[in-house]
Amino acid sequence: xxxxxxxxxxxxxxxxxxxxEELESRGHRVWAPDxxxxxxxxxxxxxxxxxxxxxxxxxxxxxxxxxxxxxxxxRLRIYLAGLLPVAGAYARFLVPxxxxxxxxxxGRSYWPDLETARTRLLPDCDAETPEWAFARLRRQAxxxxxxxxxxxxxxxxxxxxxxxxxPTSFAGLVPRIVELDTGHFPMLTxxxxxxxxLEELALVGPAGQxxxxxxxxx
Numbered sequence: 001x002x003x004x005x006x007x008x009x010x011x012x013x014x015x016x017x018x019x020x021e022e023l024e025s026r027g028h029r030v031w032a033p034d035x036x037x038x039x040x041x042x043x044x045x046x047x048x049x050x051x052x053x054x055x056x057x058x059x060x061x062x063x064x065x066x067x068x069x070x071x072x073x074x075r076l077r078i079y080l081a082g083l084l085p086v087a088g089a090y091a092r093f094l095v096p097x098x099x100x101x102x103x104x105x106x107g108r109s110y111w112p113d114l115e116t117a118r119t120r121l122l123p124d125c126d127a128e129t130p131e132w133a134f135a136r137l138r139r140q141a142x143x144x145x146x147x148x149x150x151x152x153x154x155x156x157x158x159x160x161x162x163x164x165x166x167p168t169s170f171a172g173l174v175p176r177i178v179e180l181d182t183g184h185f186p187m188l189t190x191x192x193x194x195x196x197x198l199e200e201l202a203l204v205g206p207a208g209q210x211x212x213x214x215x216x217x218x
Contacts, residue, residue, distance in 0.1 A: 001202050004054050004074070005032040005187075008063030008082070009140040010101070010111065010121075012037075015062075015133070018191040026195065031057075035068070040106050040141045047143075048072050058202045063165060063184070064140075070148045078201060079156045080194075081165045081184050084173055085148030098164045101140075108139035124161060124183030133188070150174055155201055157194075159184055176201075 003023055005016040013032035020030040035047045048071035051059070058076045061069030066082025067089065083089045100120030101109040111117040117137065118130040125133070156174045158167035164184045170177055178197055180186050186194040 001199070002029040002031070002054075002057040003198065003202075004051060004057045004059045004072075005030060006051055006059065006061045006065040006069050006072075007032070007035060008061075008065045009037065009109070010137045011062075012136060012138060014136050015185070016187055019187040019194055022191045022195040023198070026199070028199075035065070038108065038139045038141060040108065042141065042143070044068050044143060044146055045071055058198065060198065062187070064143065067143070067145055070146075070150070076202060077151065077154045078198065079154065079170075079174070080186070081157065081159045081162050081167075083145065083165065084150060084156070084170070085146055086150075086173060087147055089145035093165050093169050095162070095164055095166050104139060106141070108141045110139040111137055121164075122185065122188075123163065125185065125188055129188055157186075157197060157201075159186060 007015050012034045016032040020032055023030050033050055035050055036042060044067045047068040051072050053073045055073055056075055059069050059072050059074035060078045060080050061082045062080045063082055066079040067085055069077050070085040083093045100116045102112050103109050111121060114131060114134045117134045122130045122133060152175055154174050155176045156170045157178045157180060158170055160167055160179055160181045161183045182190050
């Protein structure tokens with residue numbers, strides 16, 4: 001199986017390294033592109049153009065990238081703690097009070113210091129990961145949310161301990177929801193558990209979808 005992993009705000013393809021290694025060790029192919037998140041004036045469609053058409057791949061969009069992968073043709077689209085293309089997406093899906101980032105003179109958001117990133121963005125990571133990640137964080141230019149179609153084959157993976165995206169806000173919006181007992185960044189904290197979920201979803205495919213919410217313990 002081929003997986004295309006699309007990062008959310010402030011990140012880059014690097015955030016998928018641990019998951020990519022896990023998937024590749026199981027014989028899968030992985031591509032994790034860097035989106036032009038620091039460039040002001042682009043849209044979600046511009047980001048989707050970077051990803052391109054992926055009709056043979058499972059495309060996973062994390063967090064803000066849910067709005068990007070909604071515009072990408074894929075064998076299967078998976079929203080990982082990802083915003084969905086519905087009206088008022090930011091207000092609907094983001095946890096009230098989530099934040100800590102600030103904005104520069106171009107309106108781009110960024111995390112001002114390691115401690116803020118550690119406690120407000122990456123609180124569920126081990127002691128070393130926040131410092132490693134903070135050194136790689138980028139600035140995120142403003143992006144407007146958009147309305148769009150959610151396919152009958154689309155899947156949402158929600159994270160029970162997510163501090164950024166409300167895991168209860170997806171009910172009734174996608175045909176299948178899978179819940180992980182993790183925080184917002186399972187690719188950093190539980191790559192093996194996430195790889196298991198992605199493999200199972202890829203194997204089940206559209207015919208196996210349901211409205212049930214399986215829960216994975218970690």
